[in-house]
Amino acid sequence: MTDVLAVTDHRRGDLRDVSYEIITAGRELADETGGDLHLAVISGTVDDFADKLNRDGVDAIHTVSHGEEFNHDVYTQAITQLYDDLAPQYVLTPNSVNGLDYAPAVANQLDLPVVTDTIDLETDGETLVATREMYGGKVETTNELEGEAVVTIRSAEWPQAEGTGDASIEAFDADIDEDAIGSTVSGFEEVGGGDVDISEAELLVSIGRGIEEEENLDLIRDLADALGATLSSSRPIVDNGWLPKNRQVGQSGKVVTPDVYIAIGISGAVQHVAGMKGSDTIVAINTDPNAPIMDIADYAIVDDLFDVVPELIDEFEG
Amino acid sequence: MKILVTVKEVATVEDEFEIEGTEIADQYLGADLNEWDDYAIEEAVQLQEDGIADEVVTVTIGPEECEQTIRQALAKGADRAVRVWDDSLEGVDLLDVNAKTEILSAVIEAEDPDLVLSGVQAGDDSFAATGVSVAENLGFQWGAVVNHLEHDLEEGVASVRRELEGGVEEFTELELPAVLTIQTGINEPRYASLRGIRQAQRKELDVKALADIGVDESTIESELDLTAMYEPESESDATFWEGSADETASELGELLRDKGVAQ
Numbered sequence: 001m002t003d004v005l006a007v008t009d010h011r012r013g014d015l016r017d018v019s020y021e022i023i024t025a026g027r028e029l030a031d032e033t034g035g036d037l038h039l040a041v042i043s044g045t046v047d048d049f050a051d052k053l054n055r056d057g058v059d060a061i062h063t064v065s066h067g068e069e070f071n072h073d074v075y076t077q078a079i080t081q082l083y084d085d086l087a088p089q090y091v092l093t094p095n096s097v098n099g100l101d102y103a104p105a106v107a108n109q110l111d112l113p114v115v116t117d118t119i120d121l122e123t124d125g126e127t128l129v130a131t132r133e134m135y136g137g138k139v140e141t142t143n144e145l146e147g148e149a150v151v152t153i154r155s156a157e158w159p160q161a162e163g164t165g166d167a168s169i170e171a172f173d174a175d176i177d178e179d180a181i182g183s184t185v186s187g188f189e190e191v192g193g194g195d196v197d198i199s200e201a202e203l204l205v206s207i208g209r210g211i212e213e214e215e216n217l218d219l220i221r222d223l224a225d226a227l228g229a230t231l232s233s234s235r236p237i238v239d240n241g242w243l244p245k246n247r248q249v250g251q252s253g254k255v256v257t258p259d260v261y262i263a264i265g266i267s268g269a270v271q272h273v274a275g276m277k278g279s280d281t282i283v284a285i286n287t288d289p290n291a292p293i294m295d296i297a298d299y300a301i302v303d304d305l306f307d308v309v310p311e312l313i314d315e316f317e318g
Numbered sequence: 319m320k321i322l323v324t325v326k327e328v329a330t331v332e333d334e335f336e337i338e339g340t341e342i343a344d345q346y347l348g349a350d351l352n353e354w355d356d357y358a359i360e361e362a363v364q365l366q367e368d369g370i371a372d373e374v375v376t377v378t379i380g381p382e383e384c385e386q387t388i389r390q391a392l393a394k395g396a397d398r399a400v401r402v403w404d405d406s407l408e409g410v411d412l413l414d415v416n417a418k419t420e421i422l423s424a425v426i427e428a429e430d431p432d433l434v435l436s437g438v439q440a441g442d443d444s445f446a447a448t449g450v451s452v453a454e455n456l457g458f459q460w461g462a463v464v465n466h467l468e469h470d471l472e473e474g475v476a477s478v479r480r481e482l483e484g485g486v487e488e489f490t491e492l493e494l495p496a497v498l499t500i501q502t503g504i505n506e507p508r509y510a511s512l513r514g515i516r517q518a519q520r521k522e523l524d525v526k527a528l529a530d531i532g533v534d535e536s537t538i539e540s541e542l543d544l545t546a547m548y549e550p551e552s553e554s555d556a557t558f559w560e561g562s563a564d565e566t567a568s569e570l571g572e573l574l575r576d577k578g579v580a581q
Contacts, residue, residue: 108455
């Protein structure tokens, strides 16, 4: 039997979507050999979270009441103790920033292999086959491992579990060693305010690595002016300091839902796509016809942006 | 204080490529300093320039061919480098997190740094797990996905910001020694100066085999077996506009007018 312990994610009082996705992933894995799905809910308003997480397919929910917000030492201690108590075959965690802040530590402490950022999972009860990407999404790989493992799952790869479940909800009395807690979270800050809110724009002209040099941004600014569009970008442009953080679209930036999103020289890394896939119409301009952005584009121009963009400016300034 | 930076030479892949078995064919591969590690090196060098760090040491797992990449880190200001390689690591498709943890932990224990900086992830295998795994293994504190580090490091505490999803940052204080995994954008990595490149040639680059660092070959056997590699199936149902740049621009212009978002 393949019992699964899936750890949920929350922040500032709200469960994150991946918490419902991990129920689906965990259920699928447990079903393959008829095992149980256990959820762990650690810190925050755990009873309220447990009620919300009690959806179809969950066998048991273990709450660990300790502190309000995420602390990786508390999570690591609670999960390793739950593992010792429940002896699951797999520990599933979100491949979120917080998941990546404790999953490798849990694996190391339990002396288990860790496989991160998985997009598909299968097991026969002994061998786990995990699908994940390499080289920035250019290839997919399957990876096999025997026995128990810690596995992190990419968000938005599994549908969110629905329905009302009849899981048992039990408080788990984790023995948290306060002396072993060497980190303290002292607060949060929303970043990316500033001059413009790209999440409100109807038309976004968004630029990525394909722009090559900072001075080439003037061309895109001209285009945005000609179209009456708002300028946004993928992460590398902000990392380079060419545009402020409030212009960044993606997992760690803003989620945008414009009528039309023109992705110029953007390859479509999963972190970027997470922020713009809800756009009504997506147009990609890219020299690489196999770039991941093409998978979600409605319209595509496979050409050099430095040839296409001036023509488009002409058309509207013409 | 002493800072150790993990530096990886990553494989880069051309837009068009072929796969042979569980590898990308050699002729489509390049090599580069891991982007995230470049930011980690910069952060360490800045700490040195600020008078916080006395020494910056890099550690790399890799064959002799990656010494050019290590020299890049030395040219940017690291003081010396350690490279670990062994015949037993040749031909391993994928060195898993636990294997890397064993090797890096052994070097870190011997070097005894106050702070370890590591890129959040590697651009090729994208595990994003080694830094935290090493920290736990050594009993160090850690912080994952750090995009700001206060440079005063008063009383053995590092104040960091962690970049969470959705434009939220978390303020965290960590006791040293600690491992921080460094996110891109934390600083602006420098280009190596000509002077730096010349100096790098004379800096110490120490090569160690597993036995030299007290790691037994059996402990680094990868538990993860890479069994298949393939190009993801394209799910694109996009309309591809074809023709010259003025023709495709015209198609796009028409779409924007139809949608009523541009005049």
